[in-house]
Amino acid sequence: MKMFELSKRFKKLPSYLFAQIDRQKAELKKRKVKFIDLSIGDPDIFAPLKVTYALGNSARLKENQKYALDQGKSKLRASIKNWFKKRFKVSLDQDSQILPLIGSKEGLVHLPLGFVNPGDYVIIPSPGYPGYRGAALFAGARIFQMPLLEKNRFLPEFKKIPLSVKNRARLIYVNYPNNPTTVLAPSGFLSGLVRFCSKYGIILAYDNAYSEIYFEKKPKSILEIKGAEEVSIEFHSFSKTFCMTGFRVGWAAGNKDLIKGLLKVKTNIDSGIFGAVQDAAGYALDKETRYTENLRKTFKQRRDIFVKGLESLGFKSIFSESTFYVWARIPSSFKSSISFAQYLLKEKKIVATPGVGFGKYGEGFIRFALTVDKAVLRIAIALLELDK
Numbered sequence: 001m002k003m004f005e006l007s008k009r010f011k012k013l014p015s016y017l018f019a020q021i022d023r024q025k026a027e028l029k030k031r032k033v034k035f036i037d038l039s040i041g042d043p044d045i046f047a048p049l050k051v052t053y054a055l056g057n058s059a060r061l062k063e064n065q066k067y068a069l070d071q072g073k074s075k076l077r078a079s080i081k082n083w084f085k086k087r088f089k090v091s092l093d094q095d096s097q098i099l100p101l102i103g104s105k106e107g108l109v110h111l112p113l114g115f116v117n118p119g120d121y122v123i124i125p126s127p128g129y130p131g132y133r134g135a136a137l138f139a140g141a142r143i144f145q146m147p148l149l150e151k152n153r154f155l156p157e158f159k160k161i162p163l164s165v166k167n168r169a170r171l172i173y174v175n176y177p178n179n180p181t182t183v184l185a186p187s188g189f190l191s192g193l194v195r196f197c198s199k200y201g202i203i204l205a206y207d208n209a210y211s212e213i214y215f216e217k218k219p220k221s222i223l224e225i226k227g228a229e230e231v232s233i234e235f236h237s238f239s240k241t242f243c244m245t246g247f248r249v250g251w252a253a254g255n256k257d258l259i260k261g262l263l264k265v266k267t268n269i270d271s272g273i274f275g276a277v278q279d280a281a282g283y284a285l286d287k288e289t290r291y292t293e294n295l296r297k298t299f300k301q302r303r304d305i306f307v308k309g310l311e312s313l314g315f316k317s318i319f320s321e322s323t324f325y326v327w328a329r330i331p332s333s334f335k336s337s338i339s340f341a342q343y344l345l346k347e348k349k350i351v352a353t354p355g356v357g358f359g360k361y362g363e364g365f366i367r368f369a370l371t372v373d374k375a376v377l378r379i380a381i382a383l384l385e386l387d388k
C-alpha cells in the first residue's frame with residue numbers, strides 16, 4: 001500500500017504537547033488507574049447556567065441553523081465593544097476593529113497566513129503557548145524563540161534579539177497574563193513593546209486570553225497603550241473568563257488592517273461561528289460579570305492552598321500571579337522537567353506539564369493547572385509529601 005508522507009512543513013512540527021499528555025491520560029484510564037489531572041488548562045467549573053439556556057434557546061431559531069457567514073453577528077460585536085469600553089476604557093469600532101473567532105487559538109494560528117511570507121521571522125516566547133509555533137510553521141516562517149527568564153521576571157529583553165531577526169520579523173506573539181509563567185506585564189514593559197514593534201514594523205499579536213483571571217493586580221489591554229492601535233491585534237477568549245472552553249468562541253480586536261486580513265483568511269477557511277454560540281457568548285459578556293468575580297475567588301483559594309503546600313514541601317521559585325496555573329522550579333534532584341513529570345505520573349499519579357514542553361527556555365520548571373477543587377489539591381500536596 002502506498003504510504004502518504006506528511007508535507008515538509010508539517011514534519012517540522014513537534015506533536016502537540018497536550019495531545020501527548022492526553023495519550024498518557026488515556027492509557028491510565030484504560031488501565032483503570034486513578035490520577036489527579038493538573039495538566040491542561042480546561043477548568044472543571046461549569047459555564048454560567050444562563051449562558052447554556054441562551055445557547056439552547058438560540059439553537060432553536062432557524063436563523064442560527066444556517067451558515068453564519070458574516071464577520072460575527074453585529075449583536076455580539078456590540079457586546080464586545082461595550083465590554084471592552086467598560087473593562088479597559090478603550091473605544092473600538094465594532095465593524096472594523098472587532099472580529100469574533102472560533103476560540104482565540106483559531107485566530108492566533110490563522111493570523112500569520114494573512115501576513116507572513118515564507119522565510120520571514122515570527123518571534124515567539126519561550127516558554128510559551130504551543131499554538132504559536134505551529135502557526136509560524138504553517139506560514140513557512142522562521143522561528144525565533146525569545147527567552148522568558150526567571151531573572152527578568154519572565155519578560156523578554158528586546159535588545160537581545162539579533163538585528164538580523166528584528167529586520168526580518170513580521171510578527172511577534174506576546175502573552176500576558178502569561179501562560180505558563182503566570183506573570184503580568186507592567187505598563188512600562190507594554191509601552192516598550194509597542195515602541196519596539198513600531199520601530200521595526202512588526203505586527204504585535206497580543207494574546208490576552210487570561211485577561212480576567214487575575215488576583216492582586218488587574219491586567220491591561222495592549223490597546224490601552226499609546227500607539228498600540230497602529231501595530232496590534234489583541235486576542236480574547238470566553239474559554240477562561242467564563243469556563244466556556246468547549247463552546248469555541250473568542251475574538252480579536254485592534255488594528256483595522258489586521259482585522260481585515262484575518263477576516264479574509266477566515267472567510268477562506270471557516271464558515272462562521274454557530275449563531276447560538278454567538279448569542280450565548282454575548283449573553284455572558286452582557287450579564288455574567290459576577291460569575292467571573294466568583295471564578296477569581298475560587299482560583300485564588302485554590303492557588304493559595306497549592307502554593308502554600310508547595311512552599312511547605314521545599315519547592316523553590318513558585319509563581320502564580322495570575323491565570324489558573326502554578327509555575328515552579330523542579331526539585332534539584334531531577335535532571336529535567338520531563339523526568340520530574342514522569343516521576344509525578346508514575347509514583348504520585350499526578351499529571352502535570354513539563355516546562356520544556358512550552359519551549360526550551362521552560363526547562364527546569366513544571367506547570368500545574370489548578371483545574372480541580374480544593375480537596376483534590378490538598379490530596380495532591382499530601383501525595384507529593386509522601387516519601388519526599
Ligand SMILES: Cc1ncc(COP(=O)(O)O)c(C=O)c1O
Nearest residue numbers: 103104105129179209237239250
Ligand atoms: C495563552 C493561551 N492563548 C490562547 C489559548 C486558546 O484559548 P481558546 O482557543 O480556547 O480561546 C490558550 C488556551 O489554553 C492559552 O493558554
